[in-house]
Amino acid sequence: MQIKEAAKLLNTTPKTLRFYEEKGLIAPSKDDANQYRYFSESDLYRVSTILALREIGVPVKEIKVLLEKQSMSIKQYLDIQRSALYEQWIEMRDMILTIDQMVEQVEPNLHSQEVLHQLANHLKSIKEVRRKWRDRWDFDGQATDYDENIKKGGFRFNVHEGYDEALVMVEKMVQLQPEEVCVDIGIGTGNLGSRFLQTGVKVIGVDQSEKMLTKCQEKHPSIETRKGHFLALPLLDGSVDAIVSSYALHHLTDQEKLHAFEEMLRVLKPGGQLCIADLMFENQAHRERVMRDLKKSGNEIAVAAIEDEYYGDKSILVTWLRNKGLPVEMLQFNDILGLIYTKKTYE
Numbered sequence: 001m002q003i004k005e006a007a008k009l010l011n012t013t014p015k016t017l018r019f020y021e022e023k024g025l026i027a028p029s030k031d032d033a034n035q036y037r038y039f040s041e042s043d044l045y046r047v048s049t050i051l052a053l054r055e056i057g058v059p060v061k062e063i064k065v066l067l068e069k070q071s072m073s074i075k076q077y078l079d080i081q082r083s084a085l086y087e088q089w090i091e092m093r094d095m096i097l098t099i100d101q102m103v104e105q106v107e108p109n110l111h112s113q114e115v116l117h118q119l120a121n122h123l124k125s126i127k128e129v130r131r132k133w134r135d136r137w138d139f140d141g142q143a144t145d146y147d148e149n150i151k152k153g154g155f156r157f158n159v160h161e162g163y164d165e166a167l168v169m170v171e172k173m174v175q176l177q178p179e180e181v182c183v184d185i186g187i188g189t190g191n192l193g194s195r196f197l198q199t200g201v202k203v204i205g206v207d208q209s210e211k212m213l214t215k216c217q218e219k220h221p222s223i224e225t226r227k228g229h230f231l232a233l234p235l236l237d238g239s240v241d242a243i244v245s246s247y248a249l250h251h252l253t254d255q256e257k258l259h260a261f262e263e264m265l266r267v268l269k270p271g272g273q274l275c276i277a278d279l280m281f282e283n284q285a286h287r288e289r290v291m292r293d294l295k296k297s298g299n300e301i302a303v304a305a306i307e308d309e310y311y312g313d314k315s316i317l318v319t320w321l322r323n324k325g326l327p328v329e330m331l332q333f334n335d336i337l338g339l340i341y342t343k344k345t346y347e
């Protein structure tokens, strides 16, 4: 097919196609006699991919690298792009909401300067919380052996004691109908999310680690995986029926956990369920008692392991949810493993 025809078919212009050729993105064959370009099936497919990527804002230079690079599939690349765009969108949304509040306050309020300052500071702190989080534990590096490692008891401290029991309990508490959407955040290799597949539920696994997501896909091809973060979920508002999570939230500080709760409530539909099984203490007094006992018995391994992460304070999380008027059920499996279940009861 010649250039005019190809451009028409792909809803673009011959000029655009010549530009992509000039940039080395495509190389249609040329007729020796008249130098007319000839677009084969595979050229057309390549151009339509380029056009689609341009449409979602990927720069020409990056498209070139992507098409040449074998190590990353277009699907993986799109997933990373989507996650980045969601982060930008969530940030823009926060800015618009802050402007709305500022506009509301600026006229009637005599102390509007002060209020504007407070709103701006609040916005700044949310942005900082999102930007600051780092994977200090190298989950990409843990992905290959993760399932084997969790079976090992651990020397003097078994962080996975009660793990299976907790996953069973989450599955039992979250009631879903076939076709409903359940998101597992920090899905890792899919051990919790996959439990919901048997009932025909659509499972989406979100994780910040690409290697964990690849592993999850290999084990459970019917789980849709999305790169994303507790603090910027790659999901639209009010779009999911349930959120579950196991052994993931304790990689966020208590302040970050509350932002994560806000974010999870954003994406839940009204009536949606949230169930988290994670490393957490009942409250500060419980933490102090457990730590004191561990130190007394000389279990420095356990003390170091707990201090390396952010085991939750269940009372803070539950109080926050209850202050929002949400009903909460909770359980404690052992000294370090707990569960929180709630429902988004508002629109």
Ligand SMILES: C[S@@+](CC[C@H](N)C(=O)[O-])C[C@H]1O[C@@H](n2cnc3c(N)ncnc32)[C@H](O)[C@@H]1O
Residues within 6 Å of the ligand: 133, 139, 185, 186, 187, 188, 189, 190, 191, 192, 206, 207, 208, 209, 212, 228, 229, 230, 231, 245, 246, 247, 248, 251, 252
């Ligand atoms: C200990 S693994 C647990 C995996 C799985 N949920 C399970 O129960 O076996 C923690 C997982 O949470 C993910 N994770 C940690 N912090 C996260 C964050 N802020 N946002 C998204 N995922 C996160 C990690 O990448 C990792 O895959």
